[in-house]
Amino acid sequence: MGSSLVYVIVLNFNGLKHLKYCIPNVLEGTYENFRVLLVDNGSTDNSLEFAKKFRQVEVIENNENLGFSGGVNVGIKRALLQGADFIALLNNDSMVEKQWIEKALRVFAGDDKIGLVGCDLNPLADKDFNPHGAIVKGSIEQFKKVLRQNRPLRFNVLEEGILSGSGLFVKREVFEKAGLFDPVYFLYDEELDFETRARRAGFKLVQTNISNFHQGSGITENKAWKRKASYLQIRNNIRCSIKNFGVIRTARLALSVINNALNPFKKVDRSLNYFDRLRYSDNVLLNVPIVLKALLWNLVFLPSTLAAKNRDRKIIEIGSRKKRVLCISHSAYDPLNRILFIELAKFPDWDVSVIVPTRWHTASAEKTEEINLRERNEAKMVLGNTVFTNHMHLHFYSKPFLLNITHSKPDIIFLQEEPGSMVALQAFVVSLLSGAKLVFHTNENLVEKRRWLIFRLIERLVFSRASSAFILNTECEKILRKKGFIKKASLLYLGIDNSLYSKKRSPDFKKSLGLRHFTIGFGGRLTKEKGLLTLVDAASTLDFEFNILVVGKGPFEKDFLDYAEKKKIRDRIVVTNASLEEVSKYLNCMDVVVLPSESTSVWKEQFGRILLGGMAVEVPVIGSSSGAIPEIIGDAGLVFKEGKPSDLARKLTAIKNDQKLAASLVARGKERLKKEFLWPGIALKLKNELTEVLIEPE
Structure with missing residues (x-):
């Protein structure tokens, strides 16, 4: 695994005093093939200016505080698109030993089923901080001395319990088969939710003794923050239980919370099973207003929680088999434009079907011919009769053919057509009926001044349903934004078949x-x-x-x-x-x-x-x-x-x-x-982008 690409994602919010120790420490790592990505949640304390001084650190700026889940998800998606094999999550107040990546990869190498590896989290004590919250010099030196010690690696598989989200190594396949962190949590219980899904997807969790010192704030948080933190802990623990542990355990948990709120002087019973009680620190506020607020929130948002539960199940189910992508493309009639789908079908975990008209006139296809790519790859070309053939915006497929496609139950539809077209309306309907996610690819780099009303209405429907868009060039994105599309738009260029073009002078x-x-x-x-x-x-x-x-x-x-x-x-x-x-x-x-x-x-x-x-x-x-x-x-x-x-x-x-x-x-x-x-690289980008859509929390 020495060549594996590892992304270290550092999440930050107003943590300048911690980053001064964290970033230099991480960059001292001895592993060769790693990159550092700092995700900033709208800091106002010059954290960004400090981080940007390090050319080895890539910085992503969020305009607001997205919390732990929302913030790391931004970084995880970037890392996955860049080809990361492993992702290490790190809080901005962490410091790790130099060989922490090598040790973690050694653990992964021992068993293909290992999906998550956690570090040994060691908090610093109050005596290690000065009155302003900075670490005192003596403690830093002692801390570095401990990190320099080359302790023998020890680890064990966790049958229950969770790994800390700071110093957490995650294999790429875990995100692809279990999804991302649930952004609703904002703070607390996101690890429990994510790691429960990872276990259900068949991955093992491993705790190690790799050192990760947690600086902490050094200053006691104020009462307002304590109330908010207490509310989030209670609220999220109940939500997590609803999503993952069933009605009985959730009921027991809710009763336990209510009982502790009504009896504030009674010592909390900590002998209950780990998942049957509220996970909170000793100083959490368990008063009646906070508990009622948390319970009311879970009652109001119960439908969305149950929808998230079904979404998680579907992500895990899709991750356990080949992902079914349905591509709709009149341009695939041209051999030049089929290569993308040929390359996409080469990935072993993808089942690719391509709908293409039986007849279409293009510059390089002058007559109707039988299309069959099975001799070259596993992509399935599905020929369909069209009405208004050769008209890009007007053409659509016959009704029996459309119903047959709906019954194939695709996971995602890749519409390589303009969103304001009749065939786009068909893709919208198939997406609704089958529950498949929808993305489209647009080449339009000019605003059409005279478009029929029906096409404008179809475009709005497709925009509302689509999870994201692909664009042929950057001008296309400007047109999409003018039309009101606000979701992600990713470049997807055309490619060239390297086997057909080479330097051979004659x-x-x-x-x-x-x-x-x-x-x-x-x-x-x-x-x-x-x-x-x-x-x-x-x-x-x-x-x-x-x-x-x-x-x-x-x-x-x-x-x-x-x-x-x-x-x-x-x-x-x-x-x-x-x-x-x-x-x-x-x-x-x-x-x-x-x-x-x-x-x-x-x-x-x-x-x-x-x-x-x-x-x-x-x-x-x-x-x-x-x-x-x-x-x-x-x-x-x-x-x-x-x-x-x-x-x-x-x-x-x-x-x-x-x-x-x-x-x-x-x-x-x-x-x-x-x-x-080159087509293989373009197909890899398309695969990664489609995977992101499939695992994206809604």
Whole structure:
């Protein structure tokens, strides 16, 4: 487990005096592959400024105090999306021994069923603090001396009882199969609730002697806080019992609380079974008003507590088997767009079904063909007859087909369609009838000014039902926010199949095409908005020999060539078309790939997949400033102002004359492609995001 990625999540709220010891201590850890993530719950004491001084610490700022559960959930979700294998939860007032991570991983390595490992929590005494709540120097030195001791590792499996939430190591699979912490608790009993679910999901809890010193506040809390803490302890303990331990134990617990409140001078009976009595500290306030308030809250929110209980059961049930995802995508008719689902289906714990129209006309699929991916993977392609075929917003599937899909009982629906469409309405209905969660993927980066009322209404329904959204580029999120979508929106780029694109130069093939000079390449559908006239204008002003290779077809081909004839460069242009398997061969004939798209009132570039092809075959890329092009290129190419031939000409000249610049762009393109645009990585991100939706507390 030496290569396992460990995320240490430190939760903080106005804990500057503690962080001064905690963060440096954690960073002294000897394990190599760990990251520190500080989640701040709206501090006002300069905690953030202090934490940001450490470049090794990633900081997440919450706008409010979300409590323990809500705060750590934010960090846990970030860590899971970043690929964490293990997550260690730590309070801001903790200090640990240097090899604490290595020791915990040794425990996990001993048994695959171990899901949680707890540290030995040792509170400091009042004498260790000065009147201002800071730890006195002598105590710090003594404390560090204890931490430096390399004690033999000891541990035991807990058959009952709980591990402290501070210094708690959790295996990734626990969150994926048992869910996150319940944010309703805010404070107290969140560990009991979470760890009970972990046990039910089949995981073992292990207590160790790994040192974790708990600084504490050093100052007695005021009466107002004591009343609030007492209320939360009583309220949450009853709620936790309702969720996890049944009616009889909950009734016994409630009676015990009432009895202790009515008899404040009677010593509390602590001989009862651990789960049959109230878990509280000796100084908790058990007066009648606090108890009545806690009981009333649980009565009022009983329906939501029971709903949470059913949600937890469903999360555990889903975690015990393959997760069923139903993907709805007309674009999956195109082989290029099926690869995402092929890669998603490769994960062993996912059952992927894809609904795709029997017939659909796309640029790379000219005729109806049978779709069957079973020969390549486990993704199931489900062909369905559509009404209003080839109309993106109007098309929908026939009724018998829809009912059949509903009966398949998906856990989550991934709608790769615009939310304001007829097929989106069908996805909404299937989600309601089956109880499946719903997410959608949007490419829309312009607000449609004239949309039918029915589409706007459907969009609102989908927004209300959807757990989150995926966006093709950052402009899409701006459009979603303008339309009123307030939930999470995550980037999900298109990708490229690395097996189809590679650097394989063929001078003979290039010559056979009549390309003798520096070759400027374009690939895609030939339409006016693709900026082909701007390319001609720019090329006609170049002061060096060149050729233009255009790979694609479309309605604007004749106008493009007529304009090139007018500019007297027609003889330098080669126009051809290529199958999916042949595109790489043509890209290898290019010295630069150009995407000169130009925005209109109803369209601007949403992605620019040809740019990825250029990066894959190690050719420099140039794109216009239209839509998402600058975002896709990043620092791996040059961007010119759309519709400005002179700017494009300067960029072409720079790449032609500066070999170092061209080589630098190629190197950055390879790195950017590997990081952002390979299908396996995109599928992994989709899997992690869908998992987050499935385990997210509602």
